[in-house]
Amino acid sequence: MGPARARLVRNSLGSLAVLGVVALIAFGLPLLDHSLPAGRPVAADVPYRVGGMVTVVPPAGAALDVTGTRPDDDRGTALFVVDGVRVVLVVGPYHGTLDDAVARLRSKITKTSGFQVTPDRATRTDQGVAGRRGTYVSPGRIGEYAVFVAKDVSVEITASGPEHQLRGLLPRLAHSLRTVTFGGGP
């Protein structure tokens, strides 16, 4: 093999190695991620710490999806999956009013193409924290949302999935919303 050909071979091998590592990271890691189960069972009727000193009792039969769950001291997210419906809680520091928080969540929802929100209504947790709750729709899917604000913390809850499954979940979801607790628990 002449030197020019040897250089070409070395260059080809080096290029393939670079390409391989980039592909491994960009596509291999996501494949590995998807091959591992994300669901974890959660104990029934036991408050789950979402983060920011906020807890919630997940809807009965829910499993925790760890890929969408990131608890932290002053904020956090939790993703529960129940009967094909995704229930997402987002907790974070917040210094505004409940109306502003509702407007913020509605704005986020409508930014997602195709979703429309319906007028909201008042709701309340068992702890006595006032909140607002509403519905949003897109072709083939519907969703429920709720917002609570207390102790400089906001909790945004969205549940979305196929219409039939979500309607069946509504009673359990309503029960779960009432269990949202600020300040680490009752």
Place this chain on the structure above:
Amino acid sequence: MTRADRVPTGPAPQGPALQGPALRRLGYPSMRLGYPPKQAGAGAGRSYLKRPAFWMLLVLLAVGGWRVGEILRRSIESYPVGTAVSVVLFALYAIPFVLLLRMIDYLEREPLPLQATAFAWGGLVATSAAISGSTALQNILAKLASPGFATRWGPAVAGAGVEEILKVLGVVAIALVARAQVNGVVDGFVYGALIGLGFQVVENVVFAVNAVALDGGTDQVGPVVVTFLLRGFLGGLWSHTLFSALAGAGVAYALVRRDKSPGIRFAVAAALFGAAWGFHFLWNSPLLEGGFGHSTAGLMAALLIKGIPALIVGVTLIVAAERRESSYYAAMLAGLADPRVATPEEITALVSLRQRIRARRRARLRLGRGGARAVRRLQRAQARLAVALSRDPGAEVSRRQREVLVRRHQLLALGIAAAGTPVRRSAALAAAAVVVAETLVVALLVLGIGLAIRALGGGT
């Protein structure tokens, strides 16, 4: 004794012998540098078209560009003002880094297309691959350990691991495409820094737009400014640019220091990559995240403790690498023994950033702005001549030598015109004002960032 005086006196203790005609002509028959000078026109022409690495690079840049373009397109659709402001702010933010790298890469500048390629690798290839890779790795951590562990340590483990590998691959790719342009540790440092800068800019734009989205979905500029302050300045000095520069220097060391055993070259490259990874890991880790006492000063102290070591290692490394490289080029000029081309004092000043600037400031005091400009042009011409001498194409050396003489005459003409005049008072006042202004800017910057932390609720 000047550095220039020290260098050419006999062979340096290590490295393969360089026996180019230029060195022989200059009286350095066997100078050992550890790496060969760049060849004239190296990497030029279209020889790179025959290299598989070029096409690999092109494909990866196209795919990365498409993916980042898609992200930006969606951002612009949802938050046009926030996206535009963040792109402008972080583009402006990159300018001082580019200028600093140009100062570091003063003597033998890397070709602009390769500099742009390095920046694009960081901003397009590394960023787009890291977005999916890092997210996946953090998910894997959440699945194998716990969501809490992934929250606290995910950015450190995934951020440092995935991102540093992707960025250092950019230096490897550039070496595969244009090996002749990576012929010193400084080159690897510069390419690595540019890759890190590209990554930093695009990542920060993505973070800024995310901050807008999280802030309520309305197209606000406030979250962009806060992101700019926090990510751009608080962590900007010891972020991707510095980490990748360290790793890039390691790759270059492994490639060019043929005078060292493969084991040592590999060990140094691994150590520098380890340093880049380690500093990145430390910066992203939750260690000291609460600062000391939760005050603004306490938070600042914690951030400095996490960031300063990387800065010290980076500065030490580049100073040592530059000293080695500049000694080589100083020997080129000193070998001419022609004070019309470069006096020993000028050579000493040329190879030191601090002294280069000092020489310009001195000229500014004596001759005004025109004097500073004339000295800068002379220095630039001398640097080009030194590089031409190392490459040894006769016509190029003659051309560069003429350029130096022209610049010399321009400077002399200014000096004659100003002969006998005292130090310009206005220039001295302007120089003092610059120092005061610089101090004020730094003080305001630190104060503003501290207030930004407090505003975010970080220091109650």
